[in-house]
Structures are given as C-alpha cells and as structure tokens.
Amino acid sequence: MIKIVGVSRTFQTRKGSVEALxxxxxDIGDGEFVAVIGRSGCGKSTLLRLxxxxxxxxxxxxxIGGTPVGKPRxxxxxxxxQPALLPWRSVLDNVLLPIEMFGWRxxxxxxxxxxxxxxxxxxxxxxxxxxxxxxxxxxxxxxxxALIQQPRVLLMDEPFSALDALTREELxxxxxxxxxxxxxxTIFVTHSIQEAVLLADRVVVLSARPGRIRKIIDVAxxxxxxxxxxxxxxxxxxxxADLHELLLDIEDNRDALAAAPGRAPAGLxx
Amino acid sequence: MSxxxxxxxxxxxxxxxxxxxxxxxxxxxxxLAWWTATTVxxxxxxxxxxxxxxxxxxxxxxxxxxxxxxxTMTETLIGFGIAAASGLLIxxxxxxxxxxxxxxxxxxxxxxxxxxxxxxxxxxVWMGFGQGPKITLxxxxxxxxxxxxxxxxxxxxxxxxGELARSLSASWWRVYxxxxxxxxxxxxxxxxxxxxxxxxxxxVVAEISNPDRGLGSVIVLSGQSFxxxxxxxxLVLLALMSxxxxxxxxxxxxxxxxxxxxxxx
Numbered sequence: 058m059i060k061i062v063g064v065s066r067t068f069q070t071r072k073g074s075v076e077a078l079x080x081x082x083x084d085i086g087d088g089e090f091v092a093v094i095g096r097s098g099c100g101k102s103t104l105l106r107l108x109x110x111x112x113x114x115x116x117x118x119x120x121i122g123g124t125p126v127g128k129p130r131x132x133x134x135x136x137x138x139q140p141a142l143l144p145w146r147s148v149l150d151n152v153l154l155p156i157e158m159f160g161w162r163x164x165x166x167x168x169x170x171x172x173x174x175x176x177x178x179x180x181x182x183x184x185x186x187x188x189x190x191x192x193x194x195x196x197x198x199x200x201x202x203a204l205i206q207q208p209r210v211l212l213m214d215e216p217f218s219a220l221d222a223l224t225r226e227e228l229x230x231x232x233x234x235x236x237x238x239x240x241x242x243t244i245f246v247t248h249s250i251q252e253a254v255l256l257a258d259r260v261v262v263l264s265a266r267p268g269r270i271r272k273i274i275d276v277a278x279x280x281x282x283x284x285x286x287x288x289x290x291x292x293x294x295x296x297x298a299d300l301h302e303l304l305l306d307i308e309d310n311r312d313a314l315a316a317a318p319g320r321a322p323a324g325l326x327x
Numbered sequence: 328m329s330x331x332x333x334x335x336x337x338x339x340x341x342x343x344x345x346x347x348x349x350x351x352x353x354x355x356x357x358x359l360a361w362w363t364a365t366t367v368x369x370x371x372x373x374x375x376x377x378x379x380x381x382x383x384x385x386x387x388x389x390x391x392x393x394x395x396x397x398x399t400m401t402e403t404l405i406g407f408g409i410a411a412a413s414g415l416l417i418x419x420x421x422x423x424x425x426x427x428x429x430x431x432x433x434x435x436x437x438x439x440x441x442x443x444x445x446x447x448x449x450x451x452v453w454m455g456f457g458q459g460p461k462i463t464l465x466x467x468x469x470x471x472x473x474x475x476x477x478x479x480x481x482x483x484x485x486x487x488x489g490e491l492a493r494s495l496s497a498s499w500w501r502v503y504x505x506x507x508x509x510x511x512x513x514x515x516x517x518x519x520x521x522x523x524x525x526x527x528x529x530x531v532v533a534e535i536s537n538p539d540r541g542l543g544s545v546i547v548l549s550g551q552s553f554x555x556x557x558x559x560x561x562l563v564l565l566a567l568m569s570x571x572x573x574x575x576x577x578x579x580x581x582x583x584x585x586x587x588x589x590x591x592x
Contacts, residue, residue, distance in 0.1 A: 109494055129496040141487035144586040145509050157505060158497035188589040 058242045059085040059108060059210060064117035065267075066103055076267035077103040080117070083261065083270065088240040092257035094247055096304065100268025101246040105212050108244060109135050121210060131159060134208035138215045140199040142187040148174065149183040152201045159206065166205060173201040176238075177231060193224035200232070204239065211241040218248060226284050229255050233281060250300045254293060255282050262303045272303055376556040381563055384556035392545070396564050399530050399541040402458055403572070406465025407526040411519060413466075414473030421474070422481040423503075439471040443529065447536035461533035461541070468529035469522035476518025480511025513587040516580040523576055527569045 061083040068075045077100040085091050093101050106112045107119055110126045110133070119126045121133065134155070142151045152170040153163055174183050177197040187195055196216060203211060217225040229252050236243060236256070247253055253260045257276050264271040276296055278289045358378055364370070365377035372380040385392060421428045443464060450460035484507050492502045534543025542561045549557035581588070 111490070111493060129494050131496070135491075135494040137487065137490065139487050141485075141491045143488070143506065143509070144590050145512075145584070154505070155495050158492070158495040158501050160498075160501075186586050186589070188586060 058087040058089070058122060059083070059244070060118075060120040061085075061104075061108070062118045062120070064104075064107060064114045064119060066100070066107060066112070067115045078107075078114075079267040079269050081268070081270055083273075085242060085244065088242055090236055090243045090245065090256055090258050091261060092245045092247055092253035092259070093261045093263060094250065094253050094300065094304065095263035095268065095271075096265050097248075099263040099265050101263060102214055104263075104268065105135075105214050105244060105246050108210070109133060109212050131206060132208055133210040133212065134203040134206060135212045136199055136203040136214065136216045138218055140187070140192075140195040142195055142198055142202075144187055147184050147186060148179060148190070148198050151187065151198055152205055154202060155206050169207075170201065170205055173204055174198075176235060177201060191224075193220055193228060196220060196228060197231070200228075200235070204235070204241070208241055211243045213243065213245045215246055215248065217252065225249070225252070230283070232256060237280060250297055250304070251284065253300065254278075254296050255284060260296075260300065262300065274299060274303075373553065373555050376559050380556045381560050384554075384560045392542075392560060392564060395540060395542050395545050395561075396568060398458075399527075399534065399543065399565070400568060402461045402530040402533070402541065403465055403523075403526045403568075405458075406462045406529060407469055407523055409462070410466045410470040410522060410526070411473055414470050414518070414522075415477055415515065418474045418477030418481065422478050435471070435474065443468045444532055444536070447533050450533070451537045456537065456539060458540075460537065461530055464533040465526045465529040468532075469525045472521040472525065473515070473518040476521070477511060477515050480514025481507055483514070484510050512584055513580075513591075516576065516584070516587075519576050520573060523572045524569055527565060527572065531565060 061081055064078060064081045065076070066078045068077055081104065083091075093104060095101050103112070107114055108121070108126065110119075110129045113127070121130065126133075142148075143154065146154065149167070149170055152173060153166060156163055156166045171180070171183065174180055177200060179194060179197055179201075182190060182194065187198070190198070196219075200216070203213075217228050220228065233256055245253075245256060254276055260274045260276060262271045262274065263269065274296060278292050278296075282289075282293075362378045365372075365375055370377075376384070421432065446467070447460070447464055450463050454460040454463060488506050488510070492506055497505075530541065531543040531546075534541040535547055538544035538547040542565050545561040546558050549555070549561065
C-alpha cells in the first residue's frame, strides 16, 4: 500500500543544511498498522509529512497504491498532536470540515459523521463547541474528522502525546478497536513504547539524526491487546525490553557524548 | 442538592451584579461626587453646572435636544457603516496580495497621520454644507482602526489550522472563508469597538467646525449664548450615545462569537 524507496530529506536552514532522514526504505501492506518510534528530532514527523505529501523528498520516492505522492491526497488523512478543531464550529461541523473543504455534499456524509462520533462515545456532544470538551474528547473529535473521508491511509503524528496518561491509554484502546473495524493502513508516530506495542503490527525504530531505520520489530501478539493483565505478558515484556534497549542503547549514548562532551547522555538524564 | 442550587443562584446573582450592577454603581457614585462638589463649594452653574441643572436644561427643550442627538447619531452610524464595510474590504484585499500590501500600506499609514480636525473645513469647501462632509469625516476617522485590526486578524491564523488545511489540499477560497475569516472576527470586533467611539468624536468635530445641526452645533451655539448647562446637556447626551453604541457592538459580538470569550484567558 505504502512504498518508501530510498527516501532522504535535507532541510536548508540559515545555519546550513540539516539532514533529517537518510536512505529510508519501508514497505507497508494494505491495512497494516506500523508504529514509528525514536528519540526527539530523529525525523519521525518528517517521514510522516513526506508520506502525506506536505513536503517532498530530497532523494528517493514515496508511493501510495502504486502512484508517487506529489501533493496531499484525499484518500490519505492526517491527525496531529493538537486537535486543531475550529473553535466556532460544533463538534459535528468539525468532523464534516474535510467534506466541505473537498466540496462534497454534506448531507451525504452527515450520517457517517454521526456514526463515527457514536463510535468514540460522543453522540451527546455533537452540537457542542470544542471548548466545552476535555482534551481527550477533542482529540476523539479530531480522530473522527480524520476518518470522515474514509481514508485508505491514516497518518498519526503523536496524536495522544498532549493528553494525560489515563486518557492516552483509553484512546489507544479505542484506536485499536477502530482500526480493527475500518482497516485503514496506518502509520503512527509515537514516543511511547507501550502505545507502539499495544497498537502496531510492526514497530519501526529510527536512529537519531540523521534518521535511519535502525530496526523493524514484529509484534506478533494476537488482538485485542490490552495494557492490563494479558495472557501474552512474556512476549509483551520481551518486545518492550528490546525497544528500550534499541532506544537507549550504548552506541547512541557514545554518539551523544562525542557530540556534547562533558554532558550526560540524554538517555541517562531522563 | 438545595445547598448546591443555593450556591449556584448566589453565583448567578453575583455575575449579574458584576455585569450590570457594578457599572451602574460606578456611574452613580461619580454623579454623586459631582453633585456634592457643586453644592458644597457652591459653584455657579455658569462655571460648572450640577447634575440637577443639566436635568433642568434638558427638560426645557427635550424635543430639540433629542432631534439634534438623532442628527449626530445618523451621521455617526452612516459614516461608521461605510468605514466598517470599506475597511473590511480593503483589509481583505491587502492581506490577499503582498504586492498590493507593499505598494499601498505606507500610503495608507501616511494618510491616516493627517489630523482629521484640520481637514474638516476643507471638506466643507469640497462638499458644501449639510451632512455630507460630516459623514465623510466620520468615515475618515474610523476607517483605519478597522483596516488594521482586520489585517492583523486575517494574518494571525494559527499554524495548526494552516497545516490542517494543507493536508486537506483545500482551495484558497475555502480556507479563506471557512478558516481565516472566522478566526479574524474577534480581532475585527476590536477594531469596530475602537471605530465606533472615534466615529462619535468625528461627527462632533465636523459639526463644531461647521455648525448647523447636531449636538456639536448645540455646544457651539450654547457657548455663544453663555448657556453652560445646555452645553453640558449636549455633552452628557453625547456620552450616553457613545456608551450605548459601544455596548451594542459588544452585544453583537457576544451573540455572534460566543467561542471567542471562551478560548481567550
């Protein structure tokens, strides 16, 4: 479904050029859920924006369904860290925003919008304004907005990272259920090892700048998965341990020490 | 249950009081201080009339004063209306194209720096007597705040919304009317509130420089006949008009943009 072939991306800044991604190759199957995990500044968001067509690669190519991505497409939708709901529009109207932006008929999609809101438990809130909702509810509305156009590809950029821990878990659980129902191919960028293991078929670990694929780990745990007591406790903890090692490992620390002598490596500080 | 409904009704009463009671209380104490000062120090009404003198002056010729108030009000409203519409339109054009903005904004700022009081007599030369030059002065004086506030509203769209719009590959027009313009509305209202207060000043300045009708003319004529209470009555009517127009705009804003108060601190 998504083919990322030899993609690199360099940004030109006033202080010179910054290499964000180097030679990334990734094949994502139809309906697959891939989590991308890595330290801050490892190019996770850049990768997502490349797939979304918001920026173009310096080298290489991104293909969705066999066609190269040049600009944003209507069968690809994106969800951000902030809900970015329009404060003057009701919940239902926010969900229908993509429909209006595409110039499609609202009446044809209102039913689906209500159904999506129902799925995330916001039926009673559809005529409320965003500021009357909690952060978790707002992000649920943003999820419905991302799903309204029935996207084949869903790109999520740390969508739950601005929420409190319990709400995050709740929303991750809901996302799992929705993904099982709707089967959109999903790339989910996150900082959270837990979220990655709960949700993904495969976890892509990116190394620090410039972002390269360090390892791809298969999560072969049957669904539905849960954060709480699970029958697959051993597998879960072994994958979590692997990811911890990859993200905090010795080699990266030595790089960090070399780059900033006299400072404790980032991994040890936190 | 009853305790919570009690505390709620108390908090409602408190909110009502701070919305309507506090302004009334402030105005009443100012009036009382004024009235006390004029009676205690026995100030002559020619020098500083007391509130009672002003009431008397108003009662002597209420119809005349209300008619002149209406004249000033129509000049204010027509000028303000034209300024609001043209200011909005020009701000939209300026923010739509950086070429036009660069070419015309300095000129606009320079024009705005011309003292409006100075061109009031000129307007009479160009447009003759009657309401024409007065409406024009109102328009000139309250046009600029509308332009500046609308421009700042239209250029302050949050980056989140920009990225969302780009990810939806929405057309420029749709983004403009569904995102940028609604987001600018609270800012536009800031400009309208400044403009309506300036509009009243503009109307009075124009009337004073060329007195025939309106409250500004009443002030000039009463000065010529040494009728200070009448001049003060005209001033009070002007103040009341200003306050009323200002709060009408506030009310429209609250009605149209309930979200704007909620998302600001």
